[in-house]
Amino acid sequence: MVYTICYALIFLAEILISLFYFENKFERKASKKFLIISLPTAYTILYFARLFNITVVNMLAFFVCNFFLLRLCYKAKIKSAIFHCSILLVFNVTTEFVVMLFSAAILGTELLACLDNSVNLIFQSTISKLLYFSSMYILSKVSSNERRKESPATSLMLFLLPISSTLIIYAILYSLAEYELGQVFLTLLLIGIVVLLFSNIAVFWVYEFTLKTQSRNMELEYEKQKLKSAAEYYDLLNEQNENSKIVMHDIKRHLNAIKSIAKDKAVTEYIDDFIEDFSINKSVDYCNNPMANSIVNRYKSFCDKFGVKMNIDIRSADFSFMSEPDITALLDNLLENAVEAAQNTENGFIDFSAFVRKNKYLSIQLTNSVKNIVAVKNNRIASSKKSDAIHGTGLKSIKRVVKKYDGEINMKFNEDDMTFTSNIVFEIRR
Template sequence: MIITELIVILPFSVVSRFSLFESRSDAFILIIQAIMSKLLYFIFIWGVLKFSEKESKSTDSKFSILLCFLPIASIILMCTNVYLCTFYSVNNNFKIAIIIGNILILLSNIIVFYLHETTIKINRKYTQILLDYQQEKDTINYYELLREQNENSKILIHDITKHLKTIQQLSEKEDSNISQYISEIVEDFSVMNPVDYCKNSVVNLVTHRYYEICKKNKINFTISIKNANLDFMKEHDITALLDNLLENAVESALLTDDKFIDFSICTRNSNFVIIKISNSCNKKPKYINGTLVSSKITSGMHGIGTRSIKRVVAKYNGNLEMKFNSDTNTFTSTIGINSNIQNSNQT
């Protein structure tokens, strides 16, 4: 507070040609200087808190700095008022009006900053609600998949029991061909076994879910994630990232004739993870303010999936690139993340 008062008083004395302590005898100057120093003190404390180690990692901090132009402009306006009132003869009532106006300017600055911080908090809560909803949805789908596997297992066990009895009866006949019968059973049965695409269980879960979706919708789904290593990411971030990427890919591929999705995760130079998803797309996607717009007709909230993807990528200091190739009608999303940086941050 002492520093901010000195910052106000010293330049003020030089510009206005006052002695350093002339404000002691002039209540008008004293009040204006107090308002300016308190406004400067408020901005200083806000800046320290906003750009602390915790807050500086947030993307909102980059845009918050633009608000500093408001208090700077307010301080310049206050200085101008004092300068005019000092060198030109004005009555006391006019000075009182200027003091009231400057106090209102100070309160207006505080209100604007308060509303800005409140908006940021609301947006963060809203994003967290969406993530919680998405995680809940994925959990429900997971248990639905387990239920389906259990039902298939019951049916399989029931059918195997009957086939074993048939094999037993065939074995009692000399002219029966048991080996041919067994071969036919193996070809007819499609057992739903758990598939391990990589070593990460969450990646396997999300990938297998969309494998089943693509299978039902006759989408050619190519998977190349055997060496995927996303252990440096939190499970809910992996779910939010891959689920939204694959959901957007499926949504786009369903609208095309030659339906395909290519999904790959690889590691280069032992620490740079590249996530790449290419899918068929019959037209160039639409963007609003840099956000990919959903092509669903009934979509009530456009761009939530893309914003969620960007949030996760920014959280891990990654790079996101989305391109549309009009020659091949292919839309490609590529994400690059340096896993070494994440591991060092966690340490």
């Protein structure tokens, strides 16, 4: 009974190692509930396939279970799923063979002698899963596109755990070959080494979870700092614009007074031209929201500087239901990404409109030219260094605002005219 439970737990470790690998390599598409249901199903198939004790059947079951787990729960194409499941299979088989070969050399036994001894088989299976897990962890980190700031010393120290665990298990295995132990003590040893295997997996899992949490917290902190800086900048810009309007108003009054007493026609013409061309205040009121005006004016000046044609129509827009930080997060990120994308294109342009529909909905539409093809699926943009339509951090900030106000966002790429469009709709809260 104890042997059966130990075997079952070791086979369970295989599924958990696959899951650990998939979590590091792919973006999950299934819900946690579906994933929790899928794991026992895959494990049950794998476990019962092992009961036949046929190598080909075991390998096929291992590959099929991983393939369907990857395809159903993660965003992976068929070719990619076949490739990564093949890697898992190769490493699993290889580590088992290496451990059997090494154990036979240390213990002075035949290569397949462990198959006739359940205790040795459990010990060697545990060692092979430790080696298999360590190999897949290293592979997932080396081949990962995601680069997190990690301490090499911490990562290396982390591997002291599986190394020391392997040495301990081998020491026990060697002792068993020399001394005969009681059944109770042997049972405790078997349970202990299986628990040790899961302890190794748990430690690495917690470590990865901590890294991901730190990374998300850093992103959130960066977003908060960016929003704070942007809000302070636009507050200052609004204040400067108001001061400029006051100064402009006073200057016009003084110039008009001078013009009224001037006798020289050339002086009055000069004053008229000066007032008309006076550029102390170029800001335009595109809508009735000062913050939105400041943001749009800023990016309009960028477009003029970079030679990007920007068409703006937000006259009837109503942003009154949104806070200024959220207006900043939404419009600043939308326009920043649009300007950066459009300036890299020939005859770059941006069409920005916002209006109220049925006196109930605020509709925002932003279309800009892009240089490279943008893969959009389910309102998600495939990660690519060439994808210049919108940045990941900016998109997260935009979606946060959309979610906060129960809005809807729809993004699409038109390959015919190489344009990227974002449509956002909010229900206006009165």
